[in-house]
Amino acid sequence: MKISFMVAPRIPTLVRTALVTALLLGAGLVASASPPPSGPAATVPVAVQAACPVDPATPKRQLRAMWIASVANVDWPSRTGLTVAEQQAEYRSWLDLAKRNRMNAVVVQVRPTADAFWPSSYEPWSHWLTGTQGTNPGYDPLAFMVAEAHARNLEFHAWFNPYRVANHTDLTRLTSSHPARRNPSWVESYGGQLYYNPGIPAVRAFVQDAMMDAVRRYDIDGVHWDDYFYPYPVSGVNFPDQDTFAQYGAGFATIADWRRNNVNLLVQEMGQKIHAAKSWVTFGISPFAIWRNAGTDPLGSRTNGLQSYDAIYADTRRWVKQNWIDYIAPQIYWHIGHPAADYAELVRWWSQVTTGTNVQLVVGQATYRAGASGQDAAWQDVDELTSHLTLNRSHPQVVGDIHFSAKDVRANRIGAVARVVTDHYSRPALLPVPLARGGSAPGAPALTAATRGSAGVTLTWQRPTTGTTTGYAVYRLPGDGPVDACALTDGRHLIATVRASGATGTFTDATAAAGSTYRYLVTALHRLHHESAPSAARTVPGDGSGTFSVIVDNATTGGFTASANWGTSTFLSTRYGSNYRFANPQSVSDVAWFSAAIPAAGTYRVEVWYPADPGYNSATPHLVATSTGNVTVTVDQRSGGGQWRTLGSYPLAAGTHQVVGVSRWTATTGYVVADAVRITRL
Structure with a gap:
């Protein structure tokens, strides 16, 4: 994952309409005005x-994650050569950061350069652990990472890079037992790095087996790939696989179609292998966010940037339409309104693509840009990142976000991450249910x-x-x-x-x-x-x-008074408790009062409950006896019933007294209803 502009994405209402369908059970349970200090619950x-x-600000389900990158020691470990205790302490601190920010998953890079963060029989120990490729770090990092994440009830998604072999071009710098050295014909040098050649079937099988080793042996929750398939193009330089195309490309009109098919096979086969081994493990990919521009392909997005379909041979739209993966997390690393790649446009396009499929949409967020020097002016605005998540709410296909990367979440430049947490992660969230698992x-x-x-x-x-x-x-x-x-x-x-x-x-x-x-x-x-x-x-x-909260029902002894003009009914199931009171409107002072023992002077939220009926009164006066005088609130009792409806927050005096009254004095027709009130100290 690279950090650049367009060539590559990064581096390393008060009224509710629903009706209650069953009676509220346990009618008449009322809080004590002065609860005892202790006792059984x-x-x-x-x-x-x-x-x-x-409430869109507190969704029940939402994936909230951050990438923890190991390549080049971007996030963890912070450097090579740390002791076991130091590595483990650092990793725990990343998980604790995720929990403090009310995230529920981490995406951790465990195979950054054809190596392993676990004792693999396929590939050597990663040199990003110890500084020397092939050197045992003295423990099993992957087992440790999964256990620590699960102890905090964080999902662990293992992040693999399929084809990158090294961030240099010297094959001899790899450990002597490295598969790339044993099979040099598998390897190509391009753009200053070494890559496995995606067009060789044996390569595809090998990298799948290497990754599946971790899937089978460890209790991971997900397999995650980023945007590296064929390497990002170097201007004027072709990826050197023409001989491979001549050997394996029969039936394909162009080398580009053949390359895309190679990647398609990698994706399709890996998904099948994962789910055959462990049906509950999800498979997700975080690609470059532009599939194709609409100027090139009418099915594309209204953008003008690098096209992953053409540049890195990643037919991301097809992966979704074929349901080969469980979620897609496009790296939408541009601001809202960007002239070439508008965040809002790309969220719209990906939402449209995922509609009608079993693939869930997660957004890769450029948290690394927020407040960073050298970025567009939009990223110096603390509102930019939080506005992305606000915009996502208008697209129900979006089920969450992944932030790049952990160190940028921790840095919290200009308070952008804290703003996201306040606006969107104020409560914990359950993870989304995968659609096809x-x-x-x-x-x-x-x-x-x-x-x-x-x-x-x-x-x-x-x-x-x-x-x-x-x-x-x-x-x-x-x-x-x-x-x-x-x-x-x-x-x-x-x-x-x-x-x-x-x-x-x-x-x-x-x-x-x-x-x-x-x-x-x-x-x-x-x-x-x-x-x-x-x-x-x-x-x-x-x-x-x-804090104090009390519910007073019309059946509460001593808590409700009304004249004989108020009848009693059990007709509507959306009532609170066993019954409710009703009366015809009339221009007389005949108020039904709810009384409560208010423990101390202060501000209290006042709510009412009534069963709704389209024939009820559209302007029922409710009186709140505040410490500064009565306040009248008019309620349309034809709708919004069967739930608590807030009248407002008011100053109330201490002591036992009348707090809420329902009046018959209204010019509109239809019964006025008195059922229950709830009073909560703020």
């Missing part, structure tokens, strides 16, 4: 919802305990009794009472993912605020990220200070 049932809107969700885990202690809230659960579980997702919701039907639709309440180990699982929420009442839930995850149904929630009460 109570289980809370989870409601069922057919469909829910999501099968699998199914395990059973639900049993959350057996949730206990508050000095270190936070510690959760314990039992592994599901059915299905294959490799991890868990942990959710935390504020307050108590039944769980909102849409609470788990996106990632707003996701706080962690945990790798499965043994019959039980545990997690300590160190960020749980003292005094805050929470509900916790856990789901189980399959190897391919299918998610189980949630466990029953367990409520952990606060200690009386800090």
